[in-house]
C-alpha cells in the first residue's frame with residue numbers, strides 16, 4: 001500500500017505509486033477505502049508518465065493555472081515536478097494558494113492544506129516525492145514567526161523594489177523532525193537554513209526551487225566533465241534579513257543579498273567531507289581555481305538553461321573559510337570575484 005504521510009503522523013489516505021521498469025508511475029489515486037478517484041487522469045498518466053518524467057520542465061504555475069481537464073493537468077504537473085535537472089524531489093505550495101485545490105483533488109484529501117511536509121511514498125514505503133505546504137509571507141508578524149526572528153525585507157522598509165527584489169511568497173517551517181527532508185538528489189532542507197538561533201524551533205526558510213534545480217544542473221555538468229560529485233556543501237544558503245545585516249560571508253553581505261531571497265547558495269564540492277573544497281582541477285592545491293571549475297560549469301548550465309541565469313561569484317580562502325563559489329538565480333547575469 002502506498003500513502004501520503006505527513007512528517008510526524010500518518011494520513012489515512014492512499015495514493016498508488018507503482019514502480020514500472022525504470023520509471024515509477026502514478027497509476028491511480030485512490031482513497032484508502034478503495035473507491036477509485038481521478039480514474040481518467042490515472043489512465044492518461046499510465047500511458048504518458050515515462051515521457052512526462054523525462055520531458056523538459058513546464059512550470060508548475062502554468063500546470064495549475066491553465067484551464068485543462070484533470071488528466072491534462074496531472075500530466076503537466078508530473079512533467080514539471082522534477083525540474084530541469086530531473087533531480088528535484090520536493091515542491092512547495094503556499095497554504096493559501098488556490099492551486100492547492102488541484103493537489104487536494106489529486107490526492108483525494110484536504111491534508112495538503114496542513115502546514116508541513118507531505119511525503120508521497122511508494123509501495124515499499126520509500127518516499128518518492130514531497131509536497132511542502134508553506135506559511136504565507138503575511139504570517140510574519142513584527143519581524144518574526146513564533147519565537148524565530150526573521151527581520152524585514154527592503155520592500156517592507158519603505159523601498160519599492162520589484163521583480164527579483166519583491167518580498168518572498170512564504171516560508172518553509174523547518175522542525176527537527178522534517179529538517180532532513182530531501183529537496184533534490186544532493187540537497188536537503190537543513191542545508192539551506194540560516195546559521196543562527198540554534199536552539200529556536202521551528203525555524204523558517206525561504207528556498208527557491210530554481211536554485212536547487214540550478215545546483216543540480218551544475219553538479220550534472222561537473223560530472224559530465226569527469227568530476228564525481230558525491231557531496232556539494234552549502235556553506236550559506238538562505239539568510240534572514242536580520243542575519244544578513246549582522247553576519248554572513250565577507251564581501252557578500254550586500255543590503256540586497258540574493259541570500260535573503262532564497263535563491264543563492266555559497267557552495268563547494270566536498271566529497272571527502274573535510275569541510276573544505278576538494279581539489280577539483282587536480283593541480284595538487286585547493287584554492288580559488290577549484291571554485292572556478294564550478295563557475296565554468298555554471299556558465300555552461302546558463303547557456304543551456306537561460307531561465308536559471310543569475311549571479312556567480314568566485315571567492316578565495318580566508319582564515320574563516322575555504323574557497324567557494326556563490327551561485328544564484330536572480331534572473332539576470334552577474335559575475336564577480338576571482339574570475
Ligand SMILES: [Ca+2]
Nearest residue numbers: 270276277278
Ligand atoms: Ca574536501
Ligand SMILES: [Ca+2]
Nearest residue numbers: 279281283285
Ligand atoms: Ca586545485
Ligand SMILES: [Zn+2]
Nearest residue numbers: 252265266326
Ligand atoms: Zn553568496
